[in-house]
Amino acid sequence: MKPLSLPPRLLMGPGPINCYPRVLQAMSTQLVGQYDPVMTGYMNEVMALYRQVFNTNNKQTLLVDGTSRAGIEAVLVSCIEPGDKVLVPVFGRFGHLLAEIAERAGAEVHTIETAWGEVFAPEQIEAAIREIRPKVLAVVQGDTSTTMLQPLEHLGEICQRYDVLFYSDATASIGGNPFETDKWGLDAVSVGLQKCLGGPSGSAPVTLSEKYVECVRKRHHVEAGIRDAHHQSASGSRIRSNYFDLPMIMDYWGEERLNHHTEAASMLFCARECAVNLLDEGQEAVLSRHKTAGDAMLAGIQAMSLQPFGDLSNKMTNVVGVNIPDEVDGEAIRSTLLNTFNIEIGTSFGPLKGKIWRIGTMGYNAREDAVYHTLQSLETVLRRSGMSLPLGEAVDAAMAVYAGRAE
Structure with missing residues (x-):
């Protein structure tokens, strides 16, 4: 064994x-x-x-x-x-x-x-x-x-x-x-x-x-x-x-x-x-960390010209839904992220099955490097699948969120 x-x-x-x-x-x-x-x-x-x-x-x-x-x-x-x-x-x-x-x-x-x-x-x-x-x-x-x-x-x-x-x-x-x-x-x-x-x-x-x-x-x-x-x-x-x-x-x-x-x-x-x-970290500090990570992920998704799903005014801080672009195979993108970049993102269920990805920023993973790594890897996989994307703008948008929170 x-x-x-x-x-x-x-x-x-x-x-x-x-x-x-x-x-x-x-x-x-x-x-x-x-x-x-x-x-x-x-x-x-x-x-x-x-x-x-x-x-x-x-x-x-x-x-x-x-x-x-x-x-x-x-x-x-x-x-x-x-x-x-x-x-x-x-x-x-x-x-x-x-x-x-x-x-x-x-x-x-x-x-x-x-x-x-x-x-x-x-x-x-x-x-x-x-x-x-x-x-x-x-x-x-x-x-x-x-x-x-x-x-x-x-x-x-x-x-x-x-x-x-x-x-x-x-x-x-x-x-x-x-x-x-x-x-x-x-x-x-x-x-x-x-x-x-x-x-x-x-x-x-x-x-x-x-x-x-x-x-x-x-x-x-x-x-x-x-x-x-x-x-x-x-x-x-x-x-x-x-x-x-x-x-x-x-x-x-x-x-x-x-x-x-x-x-x-x-x-x-x-x-x-x-x-x-x-x-130990403090409830307010943890809530703030999750909100910043979630806001940064959302900003990066939008900077890639991807469309977030649902009523954003009632979105959880810790997960964002992303409408899967018509020109890509959503499961193939997830598979490449998982097997090449070792990053897991989710699909969904019921009426949303195969229509959205769900990307989380939770707990230990609600941190700056995890957000950047995920956005950069997703951008690379989408670009290699044939999508035309603004290069580097996803990570730049996320970094701007973190920079704004630090000021």
Whole structure:
């Protein structure tokens, strides 16, 4: 068997991305037992760190072991009972994912849709809430399939007026775009590490409000530390998953330390380092770094006479969609970038499949040299494919953005 050997890829797609070096180092740390005081101490520390990442005072802020989709499923399956109404505003692929998971949990799912490349006004969402009266509003903040960022700041107040649980998946956006759990009135948030937080996929930080916790606790019964597997809520419904049962996971992370699973220790160390890295640099500094890198990438794309996709006023800072020129083979360009220049950029899904590239500037890769290298390499590949391009102007435009931010 040959030793594990991977090419030195620069991951400039919509995620995953290259990890921060300190995150990779943390993952190689030797293990201790799951109830060792050192281990439970780090679990408590991770909870405290992610309260700062989420900008919340929520006591129940913890990790779900699994990819970001595990966090989504845990939040939805734990609060949805069969027949509950769930409203999902869909503006890309991942809205459809939230709708599917809610449907599998037994919800009566209602969706509103807008064109890919656009987002919703709060009035549109309020009108749907007023008509449907859902138990849960489930919305993606940043959808990498379209590169759009859905504004959330006005939705919490709307949900409070109509007594609706407000949940957001912020996997693709947190760390690179502002996110204010308490200020915006969110009841549940789930994320992953593999975007702006600069880690690998495999751990899903979540934060849960008291209102959400009260809702899911009603579905659970614990007596003398032993779970009554036959207990059902007044409506006759138990949480359908054992692994994604958040009341059980909360008891595992809480002072009770009731056994539920064996914590994925290496991913916990990794998630800790992602948070420490963000907070050491400073949230505002990290947001600014992502915005500068995103602005520089966008400026370079436009200087190459390529057309960015979607409503740029609602674009995520950390990824840009690029309309693939008619005169080139989009997949051939991506293949040459990958295999000749070791740079990965993304395609898209659904109605955008084969129509746009998605170029990310996230986490460790939201840095000046990565932006320049990607733009120069893309320009070279496009020029060699037959396109007539203004030579060097992409990198010059990006450098002007960085120079302007430095002044």
